[in-house]
Amino acid sequence: MNMNQKFEAAKAEYEVANAALQKACSAFEEGPKKDFAQLQQNIAALQVEIKNHKDEHVTLKQTLSDELRTSNGVKTSKVKETLAAIRDIESVLEECGVLEQQLKANAEEAHMHASKLADSYQKAYANAKYKWSMMNLYTVLAECGERISAAMAVSVGDDSPTSLAPTPHKVMLNELGLLAKAYSGDNESYRPVIGTLDLGTFKTTRIMTPAEISFASKNQ
Numbered sequence: 001m002n003m004n005q006k007f008e009a010a011k012a013e014y015e016v017a018n019a020a021l022q023k024a025c026s027a028f029e030e031g032p033k034k035d036f037a038q039l040q041q042n043i044a045a046l047q048v049e050i051k052n053h054k055d056e057h058v059t060l061k062q063t064l065s066d067e068l069r070t071s072n073g074v075k076t077s078k079v080k081e082t083l084a085a086i087r088d089i090e091s092v093l094e095e096c097g098v099l100e101q102q103l104k105a106n107a108e109e110a111h112m113h114a115s116k117l118a119d120s121y122q123k124a125y126a127n128a129k130y131k132w133s134m135m136n137l138y139t140v141l142a143e144c145g146e147r148i149s150a151a152m153a154v155s156v157g158d159d160s161p162t163s164l165a166p167t168p169h170k171v172m173l174n175e176l177g178l179l180a181k182a183y184s185g186d187n188e189s190y191r192p193v194i195g196t197l198d199l200g201t202f203k204t205t206r207i208m209t210p211a212e213i214s215f216a217s218k219n220q
Contacts, residue, residue: 003145007138010131017124017131018194024117024124029198032114037201039107046103050096053089060086112216115208118199122207125197132190148172 001009064082071079141148152169166174199207208216 003142007142010135010138014131014135017128021124021128024121028117028121033200036110036114043103057089112213128194
């Protein structure tokens, strides 16, 4: 293949990789990402409520103790009201405990599902980024490759007065290396083209490995 054909091949590979990226991104965005984030929020909110209920339970127990001491053990109307409130809050705590376990189980399942799709999304993004860089490379080579090659191929000859000087080939490689080094910090030139990898809550939540997912599935 000539350089233009290599560019066309690289372009085609990038288009396939980008289509796969868009598909992986949509699969992750449309369900697991939002579902897992919502479950995490629900668990956190429920745990706040459970703490409030426990605090209320402690307060009611102390109130009951104070009322019994005041009544000298007599089951007054106030004592009965406090006892009823304690039973109510204990029932609420019991149900909240069941709900918390259900939410955690749902979150673990969502975590496993989202981990699979997040991993696919990450890999698709990395592949699209690589294919874009190769297409970009062949774009430059198709435009300037012949001129660069011709300049590098010049032979000064062993009998030339400049025979001890670096060859054009070495000079070109050195200059290209220096240019590449100057742009080494520019790692985001692909973002306007393929976008940004957005994992949402998975930025702080570790993506489960296939082995971890398999283990968790067996222990559900």
